[in-house]
Amino acid sequence: MNSAWLLQANSVNLVSAALVCIVLASVLQGAFRGASGSAQRFMLFAAEGIATVISVLAAWKLANALSPALQDWLVAKEIRVPNEEMGFFRQMWYTFVTGVRDFPLLRIGTVFVIVYMLCKTALVRIWMFVALSIGLLGSASGGGRKSWMSSGVGGAIGSLIGCGRALLLIACLFVYTALYPESAFTKYVQASDLYMQGATQVIEPVGGQLLVSRLPVFAKAVGQEFDQILQRKYEVIDARIPNDVAEAAKQITASKEGDEAKARALYQWVGSRVQYDWDKVELYEQKREWKEQTPEQTFATRQGVCIDYSRLYAVMARSIGLDVKVVTGLGYDGQGGYGPHAWNEVYLSDRKEWVPLDSTWLSSGGNWFDPPGFDKTHIRQA
Known part of the structure; x- marks a missing residue:
């Protein structure tokens, strides 16, 4: 009432x-x-x-x-x-x-x-x-x-x-x-x-x-x-970097030179290896039960939602010396509206600037590593 x-x-x-x-x-x-x-x-x-x-x-x-x-x-x-x-x-x-x-x-x-x-x-x-x-x-x-x-x-x-x-x-x-x-x-x-x-x-x-x-x-x-x-x-919470995650990040970026090349390699790996967990979304939407998971669990199961993609990317990037943030806000839903979303920002010392990236959206097509107009589809809250 x-x-x-x-x-x-x-x-x-x-x-x-x-x-x-x-x-x-x-x-x-x-x-x-x-x-x-x-x-x-x-x-x-x-x-x-x-x-x-x-x-x-x-x-x-x-x-x-x-x-x-x-x-x-x-x-x-x-x-x-x-x-x-x-x-x-x-x-x-x-x-x-x-x-x-x-x-x-x-x-x-x-x-x-x-x-x-x-x-x-x-x-x-x-x-x-x-x-x-x-x-x-x-x-x-x-x-x-x-x-x-x-x-x-x-x-x-x-x-x-x-x-x-x-x-x-x-x-x-x-x-x-x-x-x-x-x-x-x-x-x-x-x-x-x-x-x-x-x-x-x-x-x-x-x-x-x-x-x-x-x-x-x-x-x-x-x-x-x-x-x-x-x-x-x-x-x-994510300050502890598991050995297997750190070793994977090291191997992924072994042949890359410079921060941007390393950051892009991790973006490609996380975005293509982790699958979006629709069951987790459905569990939350229908029963309001949130399944919290660590980056180590995301790495092991290869499943997660946007915050899990972002936390895993952050841990892997930090393990090789990159400065990275997890950012929350609103993401464009493709239907004229916006919904809760999470992505990353990474500092590229070779460019001396922070750049945004969205590994979650990589599977949907297009380039989401510092593309033009990123702020038109992502509204930052933090």
């Missing part, structure tokens, strides 16, 4: 209802705690909010300042993925460390999270120590009967906390609507009068217009870098 239809079918806007419920729940909590307990809770809420803002600003400044130094340090460490069998956690470790070294957003994000957590923890602990020292925080029990005045004051304080919590939800929804302005859920959110009042009167004046203009660009950059990190995972 369509979720957008369900949202529209409700006569009461669920976003408005959620905001009202947040405030009412906070009022009831405040009334139950009484004036003293609610005041303490409000101070904690306010202190945490202030600590969060200060920590975010400090982390952002320090992340930008420390990122180059961290990159230089990691480069100096000369971290190399070992040519050996590795377990899952070692693979993830090398993927993460080399990713932090090579990808700027991941590096800045990592430093940001670490600095933010340290800064906020320190600020909250300092505030708690000071508050306890001067008696701002005492023992406030939620049990026992409260006077009407105490409950009323507690409820009033709770309403302030509720408004703060509601604004946090509005801010999260504002980020979503900025990222997905055309979605059905965005239109539903913007149909809430309470949301629109908070968004236009509080969030936008504080920095909403900046978020609207920058968030989509930032999200696209994050998505592109995430694709690169996924490719780095394959590089780490």
Whole structure:
């Protein structure tokens, strides 16, 4: 059943209802705690909010300042993925460390999270120590009967906390609507009068217009870098070069001179020796079961799909000293559309440039080693 239809079918806007419920729940909590307990809770809420803002600003400044130094340090460490069998956690470790070294957003994000957590923890602990020292925080029990005045004051304080919590939800929804302005859920959110009042009167004046203009660009950059990190995972997993694969690559290129001649020989061999595994495709399309396989398995079975062709080519090329990448994106399907695809890029030192090649498509005819207009049939994502 369509979720957008369900949202529209409700006569009461669920976003408005959620905001009202947040405030009412906070009022009831405040009334139950009484004036003293609610005041303490409000101070904690306010202190945490202030600590969060200060920590975010400090982390952002320090992340930008420390990122180059961290990159230089990691480069100096000369971290190399070992040519050996590795377990899952070692693979993830090398993927993460080399990713932090090579990808700027991941590096800045990592430093940001670490600095933010340290800064906020320190600020909250300092505030708690000071508050306890001067008696701002005492023992406030939620049990026992409260006077009407105490409950009323507690409820009033709770309403302030509720408004703060509601604004946090509005801010999260504002980020979503900025990222997905055309979605059905965005239109539903913007149909809430309470949301629109908070968004236009509080969030936008504080920095909403900046978020609207920058968030989509930032999200696209994050998505592109995430694709690169996924490719780095394959590089780490495939760092181990099996002896039989390396020996085959050596024999195939033994009579070739120069990077281009060697790269073309491997392209011809992989494209003509490996058969496309239609059963693997059918298993995924019908049962959503993905049969992961290593380049060594592709070499042994002589079967695979585009990612398997590309990973095998990369391992064979690296074994003879070529610098090569596995690239994912979209490939032209011959029927006016595009579908998920993978291919390679290899660096040719004799030409001093990276060139694309698609060994998977060799069997379909034509030249797919750096042909003119390669980018018209292959849309790169990573």
